[in-house]
Amino acid sequence: MPKAFPDRASTGWHSHRRAQLLFSLTGAMAVDTTDRRWLIPPRRALWVPPGLPHSVTMRGRVDMRTLYVEPGSGVDLPSSCVALEITPLAQELIIRATEAPLLYEEHSIDGLVMRLLLAEVARLPTLPLWLPLPRRAALAQLCEALLTAPDIGAAAAPLAQSLGISERSFARWFISETGLTFGQWKQRACVLAALDRLSAGAAVARVALDLGYDSPSAFTAMFRKTLGISPRELGRAKPRTPIVAHG
Template sequence: MPQRHPDDYENVPRPVVGIGNDYPSSFELAEHSHRRGQFLYAARGVVAVSTPFGAWVAPAERAVWIPAGTPHSVRMVGAVQTRSVLVASSASAALAERCRVVAVSPLLRQLLVEAAEVPAEYDERGRDGLVMDLLVAEICRAPVIPILVPFPRLPALAKRCHRFLENPRVGETIDDWSGDLAMNRRRFTRLFRRETGMSFSEWRQQACLSVALPRLAAGESVTAIALDLGYDAPGNFATMFKRVLGVPPSRYRQPSSESS
């Protein structure tokens, strides 16, 4: 499939436009934004989306909703095949105003694949128009998946969060962070929740998941990932993973990967 750049479709006189692209392993799209909202789905591989406000990871059967005007960069994990939908504000009133990861049902998946083949200036009253209408309806009802790593606006705290994502360790504590930032424990916990909307332990857990998911998709063993994150045993990591995402970490590994 030829590469399709979203900016080429900003002025298409249709409320919804489907596009599809293939990317090589580890390809990165530098920070950019679109006038339309983007529903980004990886039919193959994993996409990791970063914004000034947080990070979102979409492995198999997941997609990221990126509202219009949101600056974002995208990193491909493995060879990635995307099927995206660009949605004008006139058709996205029912969609969220913030980025989120949602589940992609079999029906929604097929609609995304089909939309990528629909001509940009399709007949809105014909079959293609019905496909696009149903696609938006399915996006609106897609369940939200709790994978979210919000970044604080306070520069010193944001820097500390980014440092953690570079080398996440589940054993890091409030006392470790408050000491680094020269704050007392009480002030730190209040500030962290105000800046991120999460407790420190919730954020730390989400950050560890956001790092683990691309590694799982790349075929790394559950044991290696768990130990790198600082878990005493793979079983403890697997228990946390299943509690949050509803499935064991092995569910996210490539079929060709060796068993852990």
């Protein structure tokens, strides 16, 4: 179903009996699950499996498209929460599917669109648009502070000292709690912060400076290595090419 949300609107914590596909034509979505934080830019999607508690907060005005999928739909769909790269075909199918009536005939054109969309979702590439959140209270509090003001130059030593532990213990804690080294985690945090700010229209050079990079080119190289596109490519609308051409 299509729905528009204002900036900073939040759904609150909830879950669904069915799987959910969250997609936005405009605006980014920050999604919290039980152990991860996701940042979904415009024209990407998040697959949320049935029963998973989650909360969605809008970053900018969000033009959302949501689909709910019954468990056991007979397609090899994701079993866990994943961010998806949306192809032009998938985008068109999502838009068309959300225009269909809630009750439709399985063998109608609407039913065909739904089946084709699920087949397309099953083959979409996934994106690393999530950040693991530690459960240990002291480390979780520190990570929340880092997420408020991400800095690629943040050093482990003073952070370990603030927790009253050695740098070696800090490194062990981080890997044990998140599965990432501190360096990997802070880089991922910077990627999510960059996605949020770029989706809101911030300039690449400003974002690079705010996140502590030496230059826009260094930031761009990191961004491209992580997501496979440059920061400037992020905001480009994907072409809406017709599925069947004529003439």
